[in-house]
Amino acid sequence: MGRRRCGDEVEAELERNTTSQEKPKMKNPTPFPSVETCSSIGRENHTVVADMDGTLLRGRSSFPYFALVAFEAGGALRLLMVLLSAPLAGLLYYFVSESAGIQVLIFATYAGMKVSDIESVGRAVLPKFYSSDLHPESWRVFSACGKRCVLTANPRIMVEGFLKEFLGADLVLGTEIGTYRGRATGFVLSPGVLVSEQKAQALLKQFGDERPEIGLGDRQTDFPFMALCKEGYIVPYNAEVKPVPNDKLPKPIVFHDGRLVQKPYPIMALLTVLWIPIGFVLACLRIAAGSLLPMSMVYYAFWALGVRVTVKGNPPPPVTKSSGQTGVLFICSHRTLLDPIFLSTALGRPIAAVTYSVSRLSEIISPIKTVRLTRDRETDASMIKKLLEEGDLAICPEGTTCREPFLLRFSAMFAELTDHLVPVAMVNKMSMFHGTTARGWKGMDPFYFFMNPSPAYEVTFLNKLPLELTCSSGKSSHEVANYIQRVIAATLSYECTGFTRKDKYRALAGNDGIVAEKPKQKADKVMGC
Numbered sequence: 001m002g003r004r005r006c007g008d009e010v011e012a013e014l015e016r017n018t019t020s021q022e023k024p025k026m027k028n029p030t031p032f033p034s035v036e037t038c039s040s041i042g043r044e045n046h047t048v049v050a051d052m053d054g055t056l057l058r059g060r061s062s063f064p065y066f067a068l069v070a071f072e073a074g075g076a077l078r079l080l081m082v083l084l085s086a087p088l089a090g091l092l093y094y095f096v097s098e099s100a101g102i103q104v105l106i107f108a109t110y111a112g113m114k115v116s117d118i119e120s121v122g123r124a125v126l127p128k129f130y131s132s133d134l135h136p137e138s139w140r141v142f143s144a145c146g147k148r149c150v151l152t153a154n155p156r157i158m159v160e161g162f163l164k165e166f167l168g169a170d171l172v173l174g175t176e177i178g179t180y181r182g183r184a185t186g187f188v189l190s191p192g193v194l195v196s197e198q199k200a201q202a203l204l205k206q207f208g209d210e211r212p213e214i215g216l217g218d219r220q221t222d223f224p225f226m227a228l229c230k231e232g233y234i235v236p237y238n239a240e241v242k243p244v245p246n247d248k249l250p251k252p253i254v255f256h257d258g259r260l261v262q263k264p265y266p267i268m269a270l271l272t273v274l275w276i277p278i279g280f281v282l283a284c285l286r287i288a289a290g291s292l293l294p295m296s297m298v299y300y301a302f303w304a305l306g307v308r309v310t311v312k313g314n315p316p317p318p319v320t321k322s323s324g325q326t327g328v329l330f331i332c333s334h335r336t337l338l339d340p341i342f343l344s345t346a347l348g349r350p351i352a353a354v355t356y357s358v359s360r361l362s363e364i365i366s367p368i369k370t371v372r373l374t375r376d377r378e379t380d381a382s383m384i385k386k387l388l389e390e391g392d393l394a395i396c397p398e399g400t401t402c403r404e405p406f407l408l409r410f411s412a413m414f415a416e417l418t419d420h421l422v423p424v425a426m427v428n429k430m431s432m433f434h435g436t437t438a439r440g441w442k443g444m445d446p447f448y449f450f451m452n453p454s455p456a457y458e459v460t461f462l463n464k465l466p467l468e469l470t471c472s473s474g475k476s477s478h479e480v481a482n483y484i485q486r487v488i489a490a491t492l493s494y495e496c497t498g499f500t501r502k503d504k505y506r507a508l509a510g511n512d513g514i515v516a517e518k519p520k521q522k523a524d525k526v527m528g529c
Contacts, residue, residue, distance in 0.1 A: 031223070032232040035137045035216060040144035046213035048145035049203060049225065052152035052159060054218035055235045056142060056167070057133045058243055062102070062154055063089075065126060066109045067264040069158060071272075072125050072257075073117040074109075079264070080273050082108045086266055098221060099193040102153055106177060106193075111186030115157070115179050120439060123161040124508040125258035130162045132263075134244040138216055138235055142167070143250065145214065149173065149206070151199045151225055166251045173202045200224035254406050254499060257438045257508045259448055261430050272432065279432070279451035282306075286450040290341060291367045296348045298367070306454045311346045313461030316422055318349060319392065327392040328464075329384075329414060332424045333407060333488050334396035336435040337362060337445055338457075339426050343394050344368050346459040352387055353394040354380075356501070359443035377413060384417050394424075397481060399501040401436045405494045407485055408504070415480035419470040423484050425460040425491045438508040460491060 054060035063086060071079040085108035093101025110118065142148055149171040150163050156174030163169040175193045178185040191198050203212070203225045215222075215229030218237065226232035246252070262268055282305070289301040299309055319325050330351065332339050340353035344367070352369040363370055371387065373380045387393050397410040415421070428435070428449075435449025449455055465484070471477055482496075489496045502512045 030220075030234045032217075032226060032234045035141060035233040035235045038141050038214065038231070038233045040140050043141075043144040043213070044146045046145045047147040047149065047207075048142055048214040048216065049149045049151055049212045049229060050138065050142055050216035051199075051218060051222050052150055052154060052163075054237065055216050055222070056135060056138050056150065057130065058135045058241055059133050060218065060237065061265075063105065064263045064265050064269075065129065065154070065158065066105045067269045068125060068129060068258065068260065069113075069118060069121050070109045071260060071264065071269075072121045073113055076273055076276050078109070078113075079269060083266065083269050083273065084108075098153070098195045099198075102175070102193045102195070103188055106155060106175070106188060107186035109186075110155070110177055110184040113184050115182055115184055118155075118157050118184065119161070120509075121258070122158050123165075124256060124439060126158065127162040127166050128253050128256035128258075129263050130159075131166060131249055131253055132243060132246075134167075134249070135235060136241065136244050139167075139244055139250075141214065141216065141233070147171075149212065151194060151202060153193050153195050153199075166249075166253075168250065171206065173199075173206065196221040197224050200228055203228055252404075254402070254404055254497065255438075255504050255507045256403065259433050259437065259440070261432055261434055275432065275453070276451070279453070280447065283447045283450035287365055287446060290345075291365050295344050295350045295367065298345045299348065302345065307450070308454065308456040309342060309345050310456070310458040311461075312458065315347050315461045316464060326388045326418060326420060327390065328420045328422050329388060329418050330392065330394040330422050330424050331410075331414065331484050331488075332394055332396050333426045333492070333494075334398040334401050335403075335426050335428045336401055336449055337442070338428075338435065338449060339396055340368055340370075340394040341366070342426070342428075342457040342459055343424060345457075346461075351392050351394045352390075354384060354387070356399055357442075359441070359445075361443035362446060365446070381413060381417060384414070388418055388420075400504050402504070403434065403436065405492070406497050406499075407489050407492075407494050408497055408499045408501070410481040410485045412477035412481040415471050415475075415477040415484075419465075419467060419472050421465040421470065421480070421484065423462040423465070423488050425462065425488045427458040427460075427492060429456040429458075431455075438505055462487060462491060 050056050053062050067079055067082055070082040085104050089101040089104040092104060148169045150169050152159060152174045154174055155177050156172055157177065159174060160172045163172050173194065176189040178187045178189050191201060194202055212229045213231060215226035215232045216235060217226045218235040264272060286305050286307055289305060290298050293301050302309055316328055319327050330343060332343060337358055340351060344351045350368045354371050354373050356373055371383065395414055397414055398408040399411055402408050430449065430452045432452050433448040435445050437445060467473055469475060469480065469483060471480060485496050505511055
């Protein structure tokens with residue numbers, strides 16, 4: 001009886017909206033006007049209820065996001081399972097119901113997966129991809145309202161982190177998935193997938209007689225809940241509409257995790273699965289070339305194997321021990337753990353590097369000398385001075401990598417140890433896989449980087465720091481570090497930040513980058529910038 005009553009209310013409200021709002025035009029054959037006609041002025045005390053795919057986001061397909069969860073939390077085989085289930089999901093979607101198609105994707109993606117892994121991907125991986133697809137008109141209206149609610153057929157556990165942390169949603173009503181002993185069963189809990197009348201029921205249950213001011217949707221199955229709002233607006237599909245620019249995002253994405261560079265639409269997902277075995281063999285060949293050949297030949301070996309290294313600026317000549325001078329300290333921006341190796345490739349000679357925490361496997365296959373920092377200031381300072389007496393040395397004072405066009409805060413200790421400082425701006429390009437991770441096994445970082453079809457590094461040597469700008473001329477170590485950070489940022493057109501290694505790992509992994517916290521603590525962390 002309750003369900004029939006809800007259906008009657010929805011039908012009656014839809015009929016009223018058809019006559020009370022603007023009559024539909026031929027280009028918009030719906031009972032609701034286009035979102036472009038919705039005013040966003042004076043909405044501070046209003047409530048907006050919006051659909052997600054096709055409404056807040058330009059894209060209507062949720063497959064890429066299921067594929068991301070599958071790969072990042074389950075691996076290549078799980079991605080293959082989702083890919084193989086996609087045709088069945090599509091058939092059910094078009095010939096049975098939207099709900100049936102989504103249930104197939106949910107089962108293929110989540111069955112047996114740890115709930116903590118799903119939450120981690122939703123917090124650390126998906127926001128980057130969701131943010132790049134934000135619909136400008138929907139966001140204009142959504143952001144203008146004081147209270148924001150999202151109704152979506154997607155699993156709530158997958159989207160809630162992004163919607164609340166980055167779009168300021170106060171309430172997320174989505175499909176609930178079953179769990180058992182910390183793992184997802186792959187089945188959907190009552191009332192099922194939130195589509196059509198299920199969305200309307202969820203809205204009535206949440207708001208009761210208090211009707212939200214604005215309802216935003218993009219398709220006919222959204223009409224029931226839109227009819228329960230005082231105003232309803234349709235978001236027409238337009239492939240040419242541009243997403244909200246990065247600099248206009250409600251919250252910039254500084255930190256994000258995950259291995260995939262591109263959004264895995266079905267074709268891209270298939271190419272990724274097919275490429276992985278080929279790419280792994282190619283990565284082994286590239287790593288072997290870098291590790292076994294003399295450094296003077298590595299540049300040419302990389303070029304023959306499809307790895308591009310571009311050198312800009314004037315690299316300083318090597319310092320001979322007979323000159324009595326200490327070595328040069330190269331201050332590098334940090335993109336991957338391979339930065340010192342590509343620095344050595346650009347120079348044509350091996351340059352030792354100090355590291356914070358890399359895997360034993362990476363140390364074993366490294367073609368250059370690596371020395372671990374102890375994080376004890378006096379011990380590390382003494383060790384770096386000793387290494388500089390032996391020759392040139394590379395350091396990445398950010399302490400961790402950053403993928404986006406930002407530089408993290410530079411640790412200032414290096415400026416106290418020598419006046420021979422050469423800033424180096426490092427940029428890399430990857431088309432398929434990221435060569436860094438905050439949540440996964442770091443031993444695979446070099447393999448993933450070299451698994452890209454044609455990875456590239458650009459090494460720009462800047463002018464050696466003038467003596468009057470060093471600590472020996474009265475500058476503080478923080479002044480020197482900040483100056484070098486600004487110089488490198490200006491060269492790369494990056495933005496300087498005050499974020500640190502701990503900020504990154506607390507945002508992405510729920511720990512400080514050294515010791516993992518307990519699952520309960522990890523689940524309580526929220527991604528932030």
